[in-house]
Amino acid sequence: MKETKLGDFEETLLLIVGILGEEAYAFKIAEEFEDQLERSVSIGAVHSTLNRLGEKGFLTSEMGAPTAERGGRRKRIYEITAEGQRVLKNSRDIKLSLWSQFPAFADLKFNLG
Amino acid sequence: MKVHPPKYAVHFLTFFLKQELQEEVLGDLEEAFYFNRKKYSPRKARWLYWYQVLNYLRPFAIKNFSSPQIYPVMLSHNIKISFRTLVKNKTYSLINILGLAIGITVSILIGLWVMDEYSYNKNHEHYDRIVQVMRKDVATEGIYINSSMVGGLGVELNEKFSHYFEYTALTFFRPSEQVLSVDENSFEEMGYFFQPDITHILSLPMLEGSRNALQNPSNVIISKSFADKVFSSENAIGKTINLNANVDLIVGGVFRDLPNNSTFGDASFFISQALIYNDENPYVWNNYNMKLFALLKPNVSIEDASLAIKDVMEPYRDEWWSDQRELFLLPMKDWNLNSTFENGIQVASQKVQFIRLFTLIGLVILLIGCINFMNLNTAQYQTRGKEVGIRKTLGSVRSSVASQFLVESFMYVFGALVVSIVLVYLLLPGFNEISGKEVTLPWMYPEFWLASIFFSLIVSLIAGSYPAFFLSSFNPIEAIKGKLKKGGKNVRFRQILVVFQFSISIFLIIGTITIHEQINHAKTRSMGYEKEGLLTIRGRNAEFAEKAELLREELRKTGVVDEVAFSNYPLTNTLGNNGGFSVEGSTEINNETFNTIYVTPEYGATTKWELVAGRDFSREFGNEINSIILSESGVAQLGLTNPVGTELIAHNNTFNDQSNFTIVGVVKDMIKGSPFSNPVPLMLFPNVSTNRRGYMFIRLRPDIPYGESIVSVQESFHSVLPDHPFYAHFADDQYLAKFKSEEQTGTLATLFSSLAILISCMGLFGLSAFMVTQRVKEIGIRKVLGASVTNLWLMLSRDFARLVTISCLVALPVAFYVMNLWLQNYEFRIPLYWWIFAAGAVSCLLVTMLTVSYHSIRASLANPVDSLKTE
Numbered sequence: 015m016k017e018t019k020l021g022d023f024e025e026t027l028l029l030i031v032g033i034l035g036e037e038a039y040a041f042k043i044a045e046e047f048e049d050q051l052e053r054s055v056s057i058g059a060v061h062s063t064l065n066r067l068g069e070k071g072f073l074t075s076e077m078g079a080p081t082a083e084r085g086g087r088r089k090r091i092y093e094i095t096a097e098g099q100r101v102l103k104n105s106r107d108i109k110l111s112l113w114s115q116f117p118a119f120a121d122l123k124f125n126l127g
Numbered sequence: 128m129k130v131h132p133p134k135y136a137v138h139f140l141t142f143f144l145k146q147e148l149q150e151e152v153l154g155d156l157e158e159a160f161y162f163n164r165k166k167y168s169p170r171k172a173r174w175l176y177w178y179q180v181l182n183y184l185r186p187f188a189i190k191n192f193s194s195p196q197i198y199p200v201m202l203s204h205n206i207k208i209s210f211r212t213l214v215k216n217k218t219y220s221l222i223n224i225l226g227l228a229i230g231i232t233v234s235i236l237i238g239l240w241v242m243d244e245y246s247y248n249k250n251h252e253h254y255d256r257i258v259q260v261m262r263k264d265v266a267t268e269g270i271y272i273n274s275s276m277v278g279g280l281g282v283e284l285n286e287k288f289s290h291y292f293e294y295t296a297l298t299f300f301r302p303s304e305q306v307l308s309v310d311e312n313s314f315e316e317m318g319y320f321f322q323p324d325i326t327h328i329l330s331l332p333m334l335e336g337s338r339n340a341l342q343n344p345s346n347v348i349i350s351k352s353f354a355d356k357v358f359s360s361e362n363a364i365g366k367t368i369n370l371n372a373n374v375d376l377i378v379g380g381v382f383r384d385l386p387n388n389s390t391f392g393d394a395s396f397f398i399s400q401a402l403i404y405n406d407e408n409p410y411v412w413n414n415y416n417m418k419l420f421a422l423l424k425p426n427v428s429i430e431d432a433s434l435a436i437k438d439v440m441e442p443y444r445d446e447w448w449s450d451q452r453e454l455f456l457l458p459m460k461d462w463n464l465n466s467t468f469e470n471g472i473q474v475a476s477q478k479v480q481f482i483r484l485f486t487l488i489g490l491v492i493l494l495i496g497c498i499n500f501m502n503l504n505t506a507q508y509q510t511r512g513k514e515v516g517i518r519k520t521l522g523s524v525r526s527s528v529a530s531q532f533l534v535e536s537f538m539y540v541f542g543a544l545v546v547s548i549v550l551v552y553l554l555l556p557g558f559n560e561i562s563g564k565e566v567t568l569p570w571m572y573p574e575f576w577l578a579s580i581f582f583s584l585i586v587s588l589i590a591g592s593y594p595a596f597f598l599s600s601f602n603p604i605e606a607i608k609g610k611l612k613k614g615g616k617n618v619r620f621r622q623i624l625v626v627f628q629f630s631i632s633i634f635l636i637i638g639t640i641t642i643h644e645q646i647n648h649a650k651t652r653s654m655g656y657e658k659e660g661l662l663t664i665r666g667r668n669a670e671f672a673e674k675a676e677l678l679r680e681e682l683r684k685t686g687v688v689d690e691v692a693f694s695n696y697p698l699t700n701t702l703g704n705n706g707g708f709s710v711e712g713s714t715e716i717n718n719e720t721f722n723t724i725y726v727t728p729e730y731g732a733t734t735k736w737e738l739v740a741g742r743d744f745s746r747e748f749g750n751e752i753n754s755i756i757l758s759e760s761g762v763a764q765l766g767l768t769n770p771v772g773t774e775l776i777a778h779n780n781t782f783n784d785q786s787n788f789t790i791v792g793v794v795k796d797m798i799k800g801s802p803f804s805n806p807v808p809l810m811l812f813p814n815v816s817t818n819r820r821g822y823m824f825i826r827l828r829p830d831i832p833y834g835e836s837i838v839s840v841q842e843s844f845h846s847v848l849p850d851h852p853f854y855a856h857f858a859d860d861q862y863l864a865k866f867k868s869e870e871q872t873g874t875l876a877t878l879f880s881s882l883a884i885l886i887s888c889m890g891l892f893g894l895s896a897f898m899v900t901q902r903v904k905e906i907g908i909r910k911v912l913g914a915s916v917t918n919l920w921l922m923l924s925r926d927f928a929r930l931v932t933i934s935c936l937v938a939l940p941v942a943f944y945v946m947n948l949w950l951q952n953y954e955f956r957i958p959l960y961w962w963i964f965a966a967g968a969v970s971c972l973l974v975t976m977l978t979v980s981y982h983s984i985r986a987s988l989a990n991p992v993d994s995l996k997t998e
Contacts, residue, residue, distance in 0.1 A: 057156065
């Protein structure tokens with residue numbers, strides 16, 4: 015049986031895949047990760063995690079069009095599955111519920127649609 | 128300037144990365160590289176590329192190196208198909224595998240033999256530093272290299288050149304077997320009289336006692352095998368051994384036997400030279416009766432030491448013999464294979480020539496096996512062609528079709544390798560007997576197995592490349608339709624290969640017959656004496672010579688002996704050479720040498736030589752110290768027409784203290800030296816002293832079985848000399864022993880030529896079977912239309928007969944040339960009889976026709992209905 019829990023790094027990557035849409039391939043994902051989180055990461059590490067997410071059924075992928083800056087090679091574009099959307103939402107719900115119970119931040123107003 | 132991702136990083140990545148990830152990952156990393164390139168220096172961008180590559184060393188991305196995934200997927204498929212083909216065509220597979228196996232077996236055997244020759248003497252710890260002192264004489268007639276040395280030189284090198292030589296040791300130039308006795312038992316054993324330091328030079332592996340044991344001249348050191356033979360399990364040290372019924376020696380040490388492939392491998396014992404020279408000084412400067420060995424000091428080069436001793440012998444040179452005399456050192460690595468000199472230059476020795484010849488023959492036999500494989504495979508082009516067609520239609524490229532055939536050939540060769548290793552194991556004892564070696568199969572060495580597998584790979588490439596190339600070239604449409612062209616280059620090429628096979632076979636047959644004829648020719652040549660029923664006994668001590676007359680009388684009393692004679696040399700060599708004779712009345716001194724020996728008056732009656740003119744020596748004439756007898760070639764050498772009564776003068780030496788002699792008789796030439804050489808001119812002097820009687824010859828009565836006679840002879844011998852060992856050799860046995868090397872060549876040549884023709888015929892057998900199956904319908908129709916069996920047989924065999932005839936045309940001139948060259952080695956030789964060539968050609972043709980006829984006659988006899996009913 016496949017592991018269906020979502021780790022922190024996995025969750026972040028899953029989100030970035032969602033953000034990037036058509037441009038969600040390993041190099042872009044790693045770059046976006048470094049930009050947004052200001053943390054460096056290797057493409058290999060990203061690729062490995064994307065691969066794992068694919069095995070868990072949260073991502074699908076297919077080969078996209080070749081581009082010149084890649085030496086004419088195609089890229090693998092990732093896309094979130096329904097199952098992926100569901101675990102993301104689930105994760106956010108749990109976290110929100112936890113945040114709302116946290117007394118120090120209880121007064122704060124969250125506008126998270 | 129355009130900057131590229133680092134090349135080695137890319138190579139590394141493609142090496143370990145899974146095939147299916149390569150496109151996207153290479154793309155991502157390249158994109159990242161150009162992205163980084165805009166921000167950083169090229170150096171940093173490259174460094175970052177490396178960083179990214181190394182970060183792909185993760186389990187999900189790395190190829191699974193242990194699973195067959197990395198190998199072409201086709202491999203297992205190829206092996207499966209190969210195996211099926213192998214099982215399907217059992218006859219052809221058997222022919223292929225057997226042919227290759229015989230070839231590989233021969234190659235392995237020859238390989239082991241060659242390795243044995245090249246590892247000669249390597250057992251010695253100081254292999255690199257052991258040298259033999261050699262002498263180079265430059266004379267007007269040429270340059271002579273000799274290993275005989277004077278004893279004085281040994282002492283000189285040891286004392287004055289000790290900064291070059293750690294040890295030196297002299298030994299006698301001609302070692303011979305000695306009789307060692309323990310209690311009642313005596314043994315004729317090979318061993319060496321050496322100066323004591325030989326044990327250090329050879330780093331003799333002592334099992335008991337020390338290497339210094341020979342410092343005491345009354346000690347002997349013996350080999351383990353000899354110790355086991357005479358003392359069985361007892362401790363040998365301190366035991367007494369009697370040498371030549373003369374002196375008692377004490378065993379001072381036991382050494383582990385030296386291996387068979389070393390110069391002193393035959394030594395059962397070493398004894399100090401001082402034992403023999405206990406009161407006279409042998410270390411003189413005018414008697415060349417020694418060999419000199421030495422161990423160089425660790426940091427001395429052979430060149431330096433050679434240079435240092437170069438001129439030591441110059442002052443002792445004989446003016447009449449040479450203009451210049453130099454010494455040099457021969458390193459141990461050259462002793463076995465590179466110690467033959469011609470006019471001062473190292474030339475290939477007979478052994479090296481043998482090694483080259485048989486290596487060549489081994490490879491040729493292997494090639495013949497490979498040719499069978501090529502021919503049988505390409506002959507199957509019609510069936511295999513369909514297979515190739517289907518493969519190609521299903522998308523195989525040519526290289527993958529070719530790889531199928533290469534895998535197939537490797538499977539055959541590997542099968543053959545397994546068979547041949549078993550064969551080598553079984554044949555090795557016989558091979559050792561023929562070649563006189565003690566070679567073992569190096570089971571335990573991984574190098575052997577690696578070499579075998581590497582060798583098989585090469586063989587399978589040679590055997591498989593042509594079929595692979597040819598069969599993979601088919602056009603799939605034509606192949607499947609069965610429209611492949613029949614003839615063309617392929618058939619021609621196959622014919623050339625068959626011609627090659629049979630040329631080799633015919634050549635080998637002719638060579639074998641010639642060798643055997645030549646040996647037989649020498650064996651049956653007229654000897655000048657009767658070798659049957661003639662015994663030789665070598666005297667070992669002074670008592671033997673002193674009691675010679677008594678021995679003769681006692682032996683004659685036994686009734687089994689016709690006559691007894693003594694001489695100072697045996698009948699089996701031509702030692703004792705002297706020159707400087709002139710004919711009375713002429714001032715010219717003949718500059719040739721004669722084989723001069725001393726004989727007792729009954730020598731002629733004992734050996735039964737043939738007197739041509741004059742008379743034999745006889746006791747009637749008393750001490751005829753001025754009489755001599757010459758052989759016919761001796762007479763010819765002096766240029767005499769009427770020899771009997773002619774007087775000769777000896778200028779260099781005296782014989783029986785005389786210088787003037789009268790020729791009283793002439794005898795037919797006696798073959799004492801090599802049976803393949805011209806007779807050596809012989810000059811016989813009467814033996815008048817009690818010395819010079821080292822050899823006794825006994826003529827046994829022909830009407831009494833020799834086995835019985837020998838017993839009486841031994842009894843009588845021991846009644847005179849109770850302690851003297853009794854070793855009697857028949858002259859005809861000793862004569863046959865001289866053919867050892869030639870017999871060896873003959874046996875090996877017979878073996879190899881039969882193998883060559885066997886493999887060739889196996890291939891032809893397969894080919895003819897194919898041909899017959901292909902033409903089976905044609906044969907059927909011809910038969911229905913009235914062709915006779917003979918017609919059909921002729922039609923089917925004609926092609927092969929033609930090929931063998933062409934082979935004859937190729938092989939005969941080559942054989943003539945080569946065998947003529949070989950025969951030039953012998954002074955006494957056969958002419959190249961025409962019938963030898965005819966026999967080679969005809970026998971090959973006959974064997975071929977027999978092989979081919981099996982299939983062609985069977986096809987001709989078959990009922991045409993069977994072959995035509997399917998149409």
